Amino acid sequence: MSMTSIALATGFALILMGLYGALTHRDVIRMIIGFTIADAGVNIVLVAIGVITGREAPILDTIAPAEAAQRIIDPVPQALVLTAIVIGLGVTALMLAYAYRLFRFRRSLDISEYRDLKW
């Protein structure tokens, strides 16, 4: 098992675990935690895809710019994941704010008590 496949397997497992938690729990806070776990899994998978075995991080301090093409890993997924982490944080903050409003509204965090949109 290489590092890449370990990271990929971990990431996929985290996505499944997070979705399972978000879909089976009735408590809103636990659902939010499930979503953040799935989010972390997606980020791990994305970073792992950019890895090329035997190469270094895309920072040219010890690598001469001329040989960068042979020695660095793919920087694009890393830039993408940086964006994804920030947006994930924003989404989590919004979910928590709405959870707080729901709690203030009906004094409960159990999702099965909110049936207004159910048909």
Next chain:
Amino acid sequence: MNLARNTIVVVLLALLGMAFYTLFAGYVPDESLNISALYYAENTAAETGAQNVVAAIIVTYRGLDTLGEVTVLFLTAAIVGLVLAESRAPKKAAGHGILPPGELLTTGARLLVPMILLFGAYVFINGHLTPGGGFQGGAILASGAILMLLADPGKRFSHGLISRIESISGLAYVVIGVIGAIWAGGFLDNAILPLGTFGSLASAGAIPLIYALIGLKVGAEFSSMLQSFEETEDAA
């Protein structure tokens, strides 16, 4: 009912897991960089002067996306403030009923907060040289803010100061982008300032400047989000 629902969830996730397994089993890692990554690897040093290729992609090559990302964060902070505004505790009542934080935390916060803020500034100023940058540095600044809130739960930061830092740095970010469109190659081009010696602090044109602005903006947005959460009434 509950059992049936959980069975459906397990079946769906098993299907998704099978899809993931196919991806995992059929995954062949790249042996060399793909075309876009190869372009960044070969041209970043000459075109932007930044050591950190990821920073060059985020701030210069895909600068417009980063502006959009900062806008999304701004929207999030605004919506969190709006959603929580109705249940904001009256002045002086915030932190009421919470146990006092204790001498250790208060003194520790007084010692650590300036160092945390300094470290955050270090991380975003050196974003073009080392792993780090505006978003990471901004998150570190906000961790200083949350330590202050923990040490003194009744404390209120000045909303005016936070929103002023946020709007000034956001405006300056856009102005730098427009200057790049007029004087250099395009919107948010970093070549409006000299590229400098490769690897020194004052290099990579406008990247350190833009990252400092992003860091301040992100730090202010995170702090205002944390403060919105902290100022809510305790649901007793």
